[in-house]
Amino acid sequence: MKVTVDEDKCCGAGQCVLLAPEVFDQRDDDGIVTLLDPEPGADRHAAVREAAAVCPTSAIELIE
Amino acid sequence: MSVEEQVLHYPIPNDAALDPPAEWERLRSTCPVAHVTLPSGDRATLLTRYEDVKQVLADPRFTRQLTAPDAARLSAEGGLFNNEMSQIIPDGGEEHQRWRRLVVKWFTARRMAAMRPAMTRIAEDLIDDMVKRGAPGDLRADFGFPLPVYVICDMLGVPAADRDRFSYWSDTLLNLTRYKKAETEAAQGEFFQYMSDHVTARRRQLGDDLLSELIAVGGPEDGGLTDLQILVTGMALLVAGHETTANMIGKMVSMLLADRDRWERLLADPSLIRTTVEESLRFDANSGFGLPRYLPEETEVSGTVLPRGTTVVCSMAAANRDESAFEAADQMDLSRSPNPHLAFGAGAHSCLGQALARTELQVVLEVLLRKLPTLELAVPVEELEPVEGLAVGGLRTVPVRW
Ligand code: HEM
Numbered sequence: 370m371k372v373t374v375d376e377d378k379c380c381g382a383g384q385c386v387l388l389a390p391e392v393f394d395q396r397d398d399d400g401i402v403t404l405l406d407p408e409p410g411a412d413r414h415a416a417v418r419e420a421a422a423v424c425p426t427s428a429i430e431l432i433e
Numbered sequence: 434m435s436v437e438e439q440v441l442h443y444p445i446p447n448d449a450a451l452d453p454p455a456e457w458e459r460l461r462s463t464c465p466v467a468h469v470t471l472p473s474g475d476r477a478t479l480l481t482r483y484e485d486v487k488q489v490l491a492d493p494r495f496t497r498q499l500t501a502p503d504a505a506r507l508s509a510e511g512g513l514f515n516n517e518m519s520q521i522i523p524d525g526g527e528e529h530q531r532w533r534r535l536v537v538k539w540f541t542a543r544r545m546a547a548m549r550p551a552m553t554r555i556a557e558d559l560i561d562d563m564v565k566r567g568a569p570g571d572l573r574a575d576f577g578f579p580l581p582v583y584v585i586c587d588m589l590g591v592p593a594a595d596r597d598r599f600s601y602w603s604d605t606l607l608n609l610t611r612y613k614k615a616e617t618e619a620a621q622g623e624f625f626q627y628m629s630d631h632v633t634a635r636r637r638q639l640g641d642d643l644l645s646e647l648i649a650v651g652g653p654e655d656g657g658l659t660d661l662q663i664l665v666t667g668m669a670l671l672v673a674g675h676e677t678t679a680n681m682i683g684k685m686v687s688m689l690l691a692d693r694d695r696w697e698r699l700l701a702d703p704s705l706i707r708t709t710v711e712e713s714l715r716f717d718a719n720s721g722f723g724l725p726r727y728l729p730e731e732t733e734v735s736g737t738v739l740p741r742g743t744t745v746v747c748s749m750a751a752a753n754r755d756e757s758a759f760e761a762a763d764q765m766d767l768s769r770s771p772n773p774h775l776a777f778g779a780g781a782h783s784c785l786g787q788a789l790a791r792t793e794l795q796v797v798l799e800v801l802l803r804k805l806p807t808l809e810l811a812v813p814v815e816e817l818e819p820v821e822g823l824a825v826g827g828l829r830t831v832p833v834r835w
């Protein structure tokens with residue numbers, strides 16, 4: 370699985386970080402998403418898929 | 434029947450406090466782009482399908498310029514959405530994004546995790562006080578209302594002792610029908626003065642709260658906000674962070690207690706708290722007005738052309754019950770996942786405080802399950818009454834015993 374995020378779209382809602390804190394984080398200075406792990410292991414796929422599904426701005430793209 | 438007679442009055446009254454109006458199902462399946470009359474008498478277009486609501490909320494052509502001369506007024510008195518003040522915070526585009534990024538960093542998932550122990554303590558103290566006063570208690574007044582106010586007051590550095598005044602001020606903004614225009618205006622004047630004094634005091638002596646940090650960034654020339662924007666941001670956060678969450682606490686707990694199996698399931702498996710909070714947000718049939726948007730140019734939704742000047746009302750609550758988006762949408766499933774509900778809106782304006790609201794709601798459940806496992810409603814569910822006229826829906830009281 371490959372994860373990409375669109376910083377321009379991201380509104381800093383933090384859903385992804387709540388769901389998959391090993392994969393996503395938010396920058397301290399503007400709350401915008403950063404990727405900690407663009408190719409997360411299989412044990413994190415479910416959480417990452419959920420994050421992509423609920424992101425309010427559809428800022429998370431997955432290639433599986 | 435003529436077209437005239439088919440025009441629905443909006444908001445559509447709920448048949449019971451926790452159940453959706455039957456009308457939603459009919460609208461979603463046969464009339465997804467419906468004409469409605471608002472409390473002001475003005476006309477608007479109501480959307481109830483998940484895909485439509487989500488698309489419109491995320492589409493910048495649907496603006497929040499509800500002060501445009503031909504935009505529908507929601508109520509004769511105005512209220513939040515038609516308020517001049519709400520236009521001081523940039524409404525869209527890059528300016529809105531800049532504002533949002535200055536503020537949202539206070540609401541990141543990590544900050545919320547750090548605030549969690551303090552929130553838990555506040556929640557435990559409130560429950561202890563309620564228990565001391567003896568059953569029945571009112572979960573709305575004793576718990577749901579004070580908790581979010583304490584938390585947001587703390588973040589803004591304003592004294593929680595003033596919370597009764599905040600409640601009144603935000604109620605005049607959020608209640609679309611209860612107050613006369615003059616009352617609302619007087620209340621807004623007081624609220625403005627209060628915040629203005631607070632910002633002035635902070636400017637003299639900065640603290641470690643959100644408003645102080647916004648001041649410390651500097652003015653627009655330094656990438657910060659104007660004084661007026663800082664002040665209105667403070668007002669907006671107090672209003673936005675207050676009744677929404679407070680009412681949601683009462684509704685969430687009521688929905689869970691209304692069916693004992695739900696409560697028992699959570700007691701047996703508290704790891705369901707996170708998905709239960711999301712499902713409560715989705716399942717809330719009494720979430721209030723929905724979100725209005727104004728169209729400065731002609732646009733199409735679901736194959737229907739909407740002329741310029743149209744005011745659209747998005748019913749997130751109806752969308753959240755859409756069978757084409759959620760399997761068994763009329764069932765409350767505490768383990769539903771993923772749960773892409775629209776209770777916090779969608780797109781660039783989607784709720785800025787959602788990580789805070791989620792954390793508060795999770796803390797509420799965690800503390801209640803742990804401290805009051807025998808909690809139950811002290812009245813039959815049918816006797817729970819919705820509050821009238823609010824932009825944000827809620828229950829008048831939530832009588833409980835334990
Ligand atoms: C259960 C509780 C809550 C619900 C259901 C809720 C719902 C919403 C919704 C639907 C919007 C979108 C408005 C729009 O698109 O026009 C919104 C925006 C907003 N909310 Fe919340 N909210 C809640 C709690 C909070 C809290 C706790 C705060 C902060 C203290 C907050 C602050 C805001 C702000 C500042 C906006 C405007 C964001 C923007 O325009 O970029 N909300 N909220």
Ligand code: SF4
Nearest residue numbers: 379380382383385424
């Ligand atoms: S969930 Fe989406 S909008 Fe929210 S922080 Fe993550 S990427 Fe950004």
